[in-house]
Amino acid sequence: MDRTFDIVVADYLLGAVEMYWPHGADGMMDRLVGATKQGGYMMITGIEPYEFVLDRENNDDRLVLDIEAIGESAAFIAGESTYREVPESWVRRQLERYGFRVVASKQVRGGKERSDVLTATILNTRTAQACTSVQDAPSLPIAAIFLTHNPILFALRFAHRSSK
Amino acid sequence: MKRTHFVLDMALMSFRVLPEGGVSETQVTSNTKDVEEANEEEMDEDLSAEEPPLSPSSISLCRKKKDDDLFRFLRSTLKSEGFGASWGNVLDAGAGVSSMCFLLRGQVDSLIEVTADEEGTYGAKQLRRAVRVLDTVTIQTGNWRGENRRGSMGIDLRQC
Numbered sequence: 001m002d003r004t005f006d007i008v009v010a011d012y013l014l015g016a017v018e019m020y021w022p023h024g025a026d027g028m029m030d031r032l033v034g035a036t037k038q039g040g041y042m043m044i045t046g047i048e049p050y051e052f053v054l055d056r057e058n059n060d061d062r063l064v065l066d067i068e069a070i071g072e073s074a075a076f077i078a079g080e081s082t083y084r085e086v087p088e089s090w091v092r093r094q095l096e097r098y099g100f101r102v103v104a105s106k107q108v109r110g111g112k113e114r115s116d117v118l119t120a121t122i123l124n125t126r127t128a129q130a131c132t133s134v135q136d137a138p139s140l141p142i143a144a145i146f147l148t149h150n151p152i153l154f155a156l157r158f159a160h161r162s163s164k
Numbered sequence: 165m166k167r168t169h170f171v172l173d174m175a176l177m178s179f180r181v182l183p184e185g186g187v188s189e190t191q192v193t194s195n196t197k198d199v200e201e202a203n204e205e206e207m208d209e210d211l212s213a214e215e216p217p218l219s220p221s222s223i224s225l226c227r228k229k230k231d232d233d234l235f236r237f238l239r240s241t242l243k244s245e246g247f248g249a250s251w252g253n254v255l256d257a258g259a260g261v262s263s264m265c266f267l268l269r270g271q272v273d274s275l276i277e278v279t280a281d282e283e284g285t286y287g288a289k290q291l292r293r294a295v296r297v298l299d300t301v302t303i304q305t306g307n308w309r310g311e312n313r314r315g316s317m318g319i320d321l322r323q324c
Contacts, residue, residue: 005276006252007242009267013258020280020307031308035255039182041245043238048172088174100178104241107174108233 004037010044014091018084025086026094033098042100048107049085175234177241225294226265235266242270259303260286264295274300280307 010032017028036042050068054061075082092102231239242251251270256263259277267275277295281287288305295301 005255007254009254009256009258009263011256011258011260011263016258016280017308021309024309028308032257033180035257036180038180040180041242042178042180043175044178045173045175045234045238048174050171053172088176091176095176095178099181101181102176102178103245104237105174105176106234106237107172110171110173 003035004040005035006037006040008032008036008040008042010042012045012047014044014046015083015085019081022081025084025090029094029098033100036100041103042095044091046088046091047085048087052087173234175237177238177245179245223268223294223297225261225290226268229261229265231266231269232262235262239266239270257308259288259291261291261294264291264301268298268301272300274302276302276304278304278306278308280305 010028014025014028017024021027032042050065054065056062056065072082088105088107095102247270249271251267251272253274254267254270254272254276256267256275256277259279264275264277277291279286279288279291282289282305284290288303292303295303
């Protein structure tokens with residue numbers, strides 16, 4: 001690629017790279033840098049990884065982290081890739097290595113409106129449904145059943161996407 | 165509505181420093197910290213300002229799509245960095261309705277939108293339908309993975 005641009009935008013892109021290019025975040029940065037002309041600008045938005053924001057000592061936060069972990073595990077067993085967000089600190093380090101200068105940054109704390117799906121009761125119910133599904137359909141891959149029958153995992157996995 | 169948990173979104177604007185002796189069309193202050201501090205007050209004012217209108221050939225998909233805080237922040241930053249009426253040639257490496265509408269409000273000379281999928285919320289088909297009246301916008305499908313990797317969909321922007 002030898003075409004360069006005045007402005008290159010990566011809007012919630014780095015976290016999604018993992019789904020198409022496992023362990024390719026640094027390679028993606030290569031592409032983005034290569035597309036930015038000398039004297040041009042790169043704009044990156046993203047979401048801080050949950051483990052950087054949520055506190056495992058806090059019960060509510062731990063619930064979210066636990067569900068995320070279950071979702072990651074299920075996806076892994078099913079052979080699927082998931083989002084892998086990268087922290088701002090990682091992005092900054094990469095940009096510095098490539099000779100970029102950060103001219104401005106901003107963080108926004110956003111609430112996720114998931115009270116209708118994310119409750120302990122619903123979590124227990126869905127988990128029980130998933131277990132029943134496994135018993136009812138033993139010929140299917142367990143991970144696939146779990147993913148299919150647990151909408152909470154999907155709701156969380158794609159929460160920040162749908163909020164855009 | 166009651167919030168179940170909070171997340172932290174971030175936006176970051178960076179400048180590709182010119183080689184020694186190079187001249188940029190855009191004046192950039194050498195001290196980043198000063199720039200950030202100086203811009204803060206101005207941005208606070210800009211963030212409350214109304215969104216600029218879409219181009220005359222504005223597309224219906226964007227009419228109801230409002231820029232969020234991060235996009236408003238980025239627009240203010242571009243303005244303070246000296247970008248005027250046009251943002252020049254722009255690449256949206258991870259296309260979506262939000263980012264595309266944000267960029268179309270910036271009056272680009274040309275815009276290439278790259279998305280990995282043909283279908284779905286961020287799919288190329290929807291975006292192509294939306295921008296079919298705009299000759300400055302190209303929708304490209306690909307996933308940025310190396311051209312020679314098995315099963316990949318390489319992107320060649322020279323063809324755009």
